[in-house]
Structures are given as C-alpha cells and as structure tokens.
Amino acid sequence: MNHDDIIKQGTKVYSRPRLMDDRNMHYCPGCSHGVVHKLVSxxxxxxxxxxxxxxxxxxxxxxxxxxxxxxxxxEAAHGRAPxxxxxxxxxxxxxxxxxxxxxxDLAAIGTAETIHAANRGENIVIIFINNGIYGMTGGQMAPTTLEGMKTATTPYGRRVDLNGYPLNITPLLAQLPGTCYVTRQSVHTAATTRKCKNALKKAFKASMEGRGTAVVEVVGTCSSGWKMSPADANKWMEQHMFEAYPPGDLKDTL
Amino acid sequence: MNEEVRLMKGNEAIAHAAIRYGVDGYFGYPITPQSEVLETLEAEMPWETTGMVVLQAESEVASINMVYGGAATGKAVMTSSSSPGVSLMQEGISYIAAAELPALIVNVMRGGPGLGTIHPSQSDYFQATKGGGHGDYHLIVLAPATVQEMADFVGLGFDLAFKYRTPAMILADGIVGQMMEKVVLPPVRQRRTPEQITEQCPWAATGKSGRGHRNVVTSLELDSAIMEKNNERFQRTYAEIERNEVRFQSYYTDDCDYLIVAFGSVARICLKSIEEARKQGIKIGLIRPITLWPFPYEAIAEVAKQVKGILVVELNAGQMIEDVRLAVSHEMPVYHFGRMGGIVPNPLEVLNAFKSHFNN
Structure with a gap:
C-alpha cells in the first residue's frame, strides 16, 4: 500500500498547510511554535x-x-521587530x-519598540509566544518567567527580591488606544487551537482594514526549557501559566 | 518642481534634498545639532506631495531598525542623528550592512565622548570609517564641507547605496549642519513605482506577489562555511567600492612644498590658512578627502612625493591622521593639529600650528 492508495477522494481530512514547507523543523517535541506556525500558514x-x-x-x-x-x-534584530x-x-x-x-524579544529587550508601535496604532499584527523562558539560548529567565520557576539563570527559582516580578505585558498593550484587538490564546488542545486560529484570522483582518495594532498572545510550552515531557508541560501550563496569564480576550473594539 | 536657489542651514538642505530626490521614508529622533532635519521634514509635509513617509521614532534604536525594515522592502529610506544617537544605531547599521541593504545615515557630529557637548566635532571618524558596529563591514562615508554638499550628498549617498547594496553615511560636523549658505536644490524627482522597485531590487521583501518564490532579508547564517562565503562577498563589494568611488578635492597642490589634509568644514578653514601662508611665501597645498571611506590613499601618496611634511587638521585628538600615515608609509613627518570638545580653530591658529612643526 502506498501513499496514493491511502489518500483517496473523500478520505483525506487533514494535511500539512500548503504554505508550510515540507522540511524538518528545529523545534523540540512538544513546542508550541510548530502549531502556531501551522495556524499562521x-x-x-x-x-x-x-x-x-x-x-x-x-x-x-x-x-x-x-x-x-x-x-x-x-529577520529583525533582537526586540526590534515592531x-x-x-x-x-x-x-x-x-x-x-x-x-x-x-x-x-517582545517583553524584555523590545519593550520600548512594542509599546510604541502599539501606541502609534501601527496597522500590524503582533503574534506573541509566551512560554516564560528563553528557549534558544538554553532556558534562561524571561520577563514572563513565573515566581519560583527554575531556569538556567534562576537555578533556585525566580525570586521577586532578586529578579523582580513577572511582566504581564499584554494587559498594558490592551490599555493603549492604538490597539484594536488584544487577545490571549493557547494551542494545547484541539479546541483551544481552533480558537487561536479564529483569533489570528480576526487580527489579520483588522490589520488589513487599518483598524490599528492587533496583538495575539499565545501562552505556550517549552518542554526542553521547562525540563518536562510535552504532556506534563501542558498540564503545568494549565495549572501555573494560566493563573498568571489567563486566556481570553483582553480588548476587542472590532 | 525645478532647481531652486535658497539660503538655508545644512540640516535643512538635507531635508529638502531628501524630498526632492524621491526618498520614500525618513525615521529619526531629535538630537542637537541636527534636529532641523526632522523639523524641516515635518513642516514640509512631503506625505502630501511626494508620498514620503516621515516618522519621529521612540529612539535612535527604533529609527535605525525602521530604516532596516523599510530598506528590506526596497524603499529608499534614511535617518539622521548626532554622535551619541549614532552610537545607539551601531547594531542596526551592522545588520543593514550584513543584510546588504541600501540606506542613508546622516551623522552631524558633536563633541564627545559620552554626552559630551552639542558643539561641532569630527571625533566619530574612527566609528564611521572603520565599521562602527560589530563584524567586518564598511560604510561609504561622505564628508560634506558646504551646505551645497549637504544637499548633493543625499542623492549621491543613495545612488551609491543602491549601486552597491550597502549603507552610506553623510559624516558632517556641527558647523556644516548649522551654518546657512546659498544652496542650489536639485529638481524634484518622482519616487520609484512599485514596479521599478521590484525591477531594481529583486531581493526585496515586498510580498511574494508575481514572483512565485519568497524573499528573505536576513543577516543570519549558522553554517560557518556559508557565512565565510557571505563575508567574502561583502569584501569583494568593498574592494570594488575602493576601486571606483574614491573622491577628494585638491587645492594648490601643483607647486606645494607642504601639504595639509583636512575634511569637512575644517578644510575650508585650512584653505584660508593656506592662502595667508602663500602671501608669506610658504607654499602649502590642501587635499580634502570627500569620501573618508574609501580613503584617497593614492592621491595623498602622489602629492606626498613632492612635499617636506604633512599637517593633518581635525576637530579631534587625531583620527584621520592614521590613514594619512598609512598613505605615506611613515616616509615623512606627519603632524596633527586638532581642537576638541566643540572648539573650532581659526585660520591663524592653524597656520601657527603649521609653523611650529615646520620651523617657518
């Protein structure tokens, strides 16, 4: 039985998006980036x-x-994408x-560019992946790292007296008159993934209509950085990340 | 609109020349002594006439990254700033050079280091001509001495930047930015159409429309073997620029016994010193490098064959003098006279400095 025998008229219900290249990804198993890339495509x-x-x-x-x-x-310099x-x-x-x-990128080194682009109401969409850690450099503390969370630069857990508080930046963006739509989503279940896709559609549409800056935060997992299995990372995200960063719309003027 | 004769500041001339050249976008942040560039552009409202975008950014860091973003789409974009602001831009300039993007950066230098002074200086010569940011790269550096050249170098800077796909810099001092002179503004040109941009910049990230394949503008390459090839390509471009684009102006060099080398408005002060010296029977010539990179090594070496010594005059502690010494391979005395901290010497001071070194 070959590929074509399996995929017959009426049997194909799912495939790689047309705009997604057929190549190996560098993302780790369980990483949210792959799903968000798929949705964007x-x-x-x-x-x-x-x-x-x-x-x-x-x-x-x-x-x-x-x-x-x-x-x-x-490809922008670190933090300068907006x-x-x-x-x-x-x-x-x-x-x-x-x-x-x-x-x-968005909430530490690029805070100024993010806030000011949103405050000018630039007609762009900002997709913000919040997994509370620096993945690429090997799991250091991010601005959104939760209190007590262990990272390579907070090996005994983030301490507020040493490292300050987790920065919840999306509500700040929602306060700015330049933003038209600010939402927080996740992609850890089929249902939340569908909701996230709708949010992206709404944001892209608002941008094309010139309504202002649209921000879609996706609370995601970094199983490598968190040192958990993908399944455990999803559970931990629901229990802890959602407490600090609850999913839902923060602003909708559309 | 046709050519027009006006009286204005060098900074204002930059703004008017940018509109008339058909620049697509200017992104800047206020800093003395160059804020008139942004002020003039905002007052002229070119978005109503040529369609040029003008934006006051939240920082010089944002400005230069806006320039990077605009240039990545094939548009003619520029920024201007002064020394501390240009230091902030260095990361972005390195990215622009590495992504092989054309852009124009104007630095109207003030005295440093640090917050320094708001008065004129030439102390960013090293930063401008030796790279400035990280990595092996060069900017094409143009040094205007007159308000006319402030206007002319906008067009020249963009022409060179697009020809070689590399950023160009106008390195002006605070004097030429602030002083008023007669200037002939160039005729107004139409901005390029999207079709012309696609043809001129087939690499630009303009949306895949009609192309069939994607364009990616990036400076990242994790494969060292490919990154070395990229660097070799950059170096070939720089070598070509060195062959083709050296610009300088010579004065009284036919019969000179001594040579002064100076750039920017300081060269004009030195010209007065030389005219006074000639009245006293001392034959000094002047070479004014117009491109600081590529530097006119050969022109200086040629004149050096006939002279007894060289004086380099700069508004700094001695920066261009290193390139002059390279040009003459230490085969004759090369002295420096400089003022710092925003002090500008008068012609007599320069002449006295010359005499103190050459016993006249």
Whole structure:
C-alpha cells in the first residue's frame, strides 16, 4: 500500500498547510511554535494573503520562521521587530505585515519598540509566544518567567527580591488606544487551537482594514526549557501559566 | 518642481534634498545639532506631495531598525542623528550592512565622548570609517564641507547605496549642519513605482506577489562555511567600492612644498590658512578627502612625493591622521593639529600650528 492508495477522494481530512514547507523543523517535541506556525500558514492561505504578507521574524527560537512559512520575511534584530514592521507597513500600506516574537524579544529587550508601535496604532499584527523562558539560548529567565520557576539563570527559582516580578505585558498593550484587538490564546488542545486560529484570522483582518495594532498572545510550552515531557508541560501550563496569564480576550473594539 | 536657489542651514538642505530626490521614508529622533532635519521634514509635509513617509521614532534604536525594515522592502529610506544617537544605531547599521541593504545615515557630529557637548566635532571618524558596529563591514562615508554638499550628498549617498547594496553615511560636523549658505536644490524627482522597485531590487521583501518564490532579508547564517562565503562577498563589494568611488578635492597642490589634509568644514578653514601662508611665501597645498571611506590613499601618496611634511587638521585628538600615515608609509613627518570638545580653530591658529612643526 502506498501513499496514493491511502489518500483517496473523500478520505483525506487533514494535511500539512500548503504554505508550510515540507522540511524538518528545529523545534523540540512538544513546542508550541510548530502549531502556531501551522495556524499562521493556514490563516494566510485561507485569507488569500500569501502574496501580500510580509512576516518579521524575531531573535529567539522562532528566528527561523522564514524557513518554514512560504511568504516574504524580514529577520529583525533582537526586540526590534515592531520597529521593522512599522516601516515595512507604512511604506507598503497595502501589504499585511506581522511580527512573530517570543517573550524575551517582545517583553524584555523590545519593550520600548512594542509599546510604541502599539501606541502609534501601527496597522500590524503582533503574534506573541509566551512560554516564560528563553528557549534558544538554553532556558534562561524571561520577563514572563513565573515566581519560583527554575531556569538556567534562576537555578533556585525566580525570586521577586532578586529578579523582580513577572511582566504581564499584554494587559498594558490592551490599555493603549492604538490597539484594536488584544487577545490571549493557547494551542494545547484541539479546541483551544481552533480558537487561536479564529483569533489570528480576526487580527489579520483588522490589520488589513487599518483598524490599528492587533496583538495575539499565545501562552505556550517549552518542554526542553521547562525540563518536562510535552504532556506534563501542558498540564503545568494549565495549572501555573494560566493563573498568571489567563486566556481570553483582553480588548476587542472590532 | 525645478532647481531652486535658497539660503538655508545644512540640516535643512538635507531635508529638502531628501524630498526632492524621491526618498520614500525618513525615521529619526531629535538630537542637537541636527534636529532641523526632522523639523524641516515635518513642516514640509512631503506625505502630501511626494508620498514620503516621515516618522519621529521612540529612539535612535527604533529609527535605525525602521530604516532596516523599510530598506528590506526596497524603499529608499534614511535617518539622521548626532554622535551619541549614532552610537545607539551601531547594531542596526551592522545588520543593514550584513543584510546588504541600501540606506542613508546622516551623522552631524558633536563633541564627545559620552554626552559630551552639542558643539561641532569630527571625533566619530574612527566609528564611521572603520565599521562602527560589530563584524567586518564598511560604510561609504561622505564628508560634506558646504551646505551645497549637504544637499548633493543625499542623492549621491543613495545612488551609491543602491549601486552597491550597502549603507552610506553623510559624516558632517556641527558647523556644516548649522551654518546657512546659498544652496542650489536639485529638481524634484518622482519616487520609484512599485514596479521599478521590484525591477531594481529583486531581493526585496515586498510580498511574494508575481514572483512565485519568497524573499528573505536576513543577516543570519549558522553554517560557518556559508557565512565565510557571505563575508567574502561583502569584501569583494568593498574592494570594488575602493576601486571606483574614491573622491577628494585638491587645492594648490601643483607647486606645494607642504601639504595639509583636512575634511569637512575644517578644510575650508585650512584653505584660508593656506592662502595667508602663500602671501608669506610658504607654499602649502590642501587635499580634502570627500569620501573618508574609501580613503584617497593614492592621491595623498602622489602629492606626498613632492612635499617636506604633512599637517593633518581635525576637530579631534587625531583620527584621520592614521590613514594619512598609512598613505605615506611613515616616509615623512606627519603632524596633527586638532581642537576638541566643540572648539573650532581659526585660520591663524592653524597656520601657527603649521609653523611650529615646520620651523617657518
């Protein structure tokens, strides 16, 4: 039995998105990036944005997003994606410009660029993957690392007196008049993944209509950085990450 | 609009020249002594006429990364700042060079180090000509001496940046930024159409439309073997620029016994010193490098054959003098006269410094 015998008319119910390249990913098993990449690929295709999209990749695990999703990309310096996207969009207003950033990129080194792009109401989408850790550099503390959470730079757990509080940046963005839609999603179950896809669609649509900055935070797992199995990481995320970063819409003016 | 003769500041000339050249975007942050560039652009409202985007960013870090983003889509984009702000931009400039993007950066230098002073200086010569940020790269560095050159070098800078796909810098001092002179502004050109940009910049991330394959603008390459090849490509570009783009101006070099080398507005002060010296029978010539990188090594070496000594005059502690010494291979005395901290010497001071070194 070969591939074609299995996939017959009416039997194919699921496949790799058309805009996703058929190549091995560098992401670890259980990582949320793969699912979010899939959703972005599907949404761009379904909305007919393949030729209009310009993605801005971050520094962090998603630095190679441009290897996987078949659209034009600009690879930004660490934290600067919203500034890069600001110019790309203002100079090409008919294009759909989005950033894809992790928590260190967006909420530590790039806080100023993120806040100011959102406050100007740039017509871009910011996709924000919050897994509470620096994955690419080997599991150091992120601005969103929870209190007590062990990382390579907080080996005995994050202490507020030493490291400050976890930064819950998305509600700050929701307060700014420049944002039109700010939501927090997850992709750890089929149901939440479907909701996240709808949120991405809504954000991309708002951006194309010039409604302002749309922010889609995805609370995700980093099983390697958290040193857990993918299944345990999902459970831990529900128990702990959702307490600090509860899923749901934070702002919806659409 | 046609050519126009106006009286204005060097900083204002940069802004007007940018609009007239058909620049697509300017991104900047206020800092003395160059804030008139952004102020003039905001007052001129070019988005109503040519469609040029003008944006005051939240920092110089954001400005240069906006330049990176705009340049990545094939647009003609620029920023301007002064010394401390240009230090903040160095990471972004390195990325622009490594991603092989054309862009124009203007540095109207003030005295440093640190917060320093708001008064004129040339103390960013090393930073501008030797790379500035991390990694092996060069900027094409143009040093204007007049308000006219402030205007002219906007177009020249962009032409060179697009020709070689590399960032160019106008390295001006606070004098030429702030002083007013007559300037002939170039005629207004149309901004390039999206079709022209696609043709000129087939590498640009403009959206895949009509291309069929994706463009990725990046400076990242984890495979060292490929990264070395990339570096070799950059170096070939720099070698080509060194062959083709050296620019300088010579004055009184036909019969000179001594040579002064100076750039920017200091060269104009030195010209006055030389004219006074000639009245006293001392034959000094002047070479004014216009491109600080690529540097006119050969031109200086050629004139050096006939002179007894060289004086390098700069508004710094001695930076360009290193390149002049390289040009003449230490075969004759090369002295330095510089003022720092925002002090500008007068022609007599330069002449006295010359005499103190050469016993005239």
């Amino acid at each position: 599907e949404v761009l295709d379904e909305m007919g944005l393949e030729n209009d999209a310009i993605g801005v990749a971050p520094v962090g695990c998603a630095v190679f997003a441009y290897h996987y999703i078949d659209i034009d990309w600009i 500034a890069v996207a600001t110019a790309a969009k203002r100079l090409n207003p008919e294009r759909m410009v989005f950033t894809y950033q992790g928590d260190g």
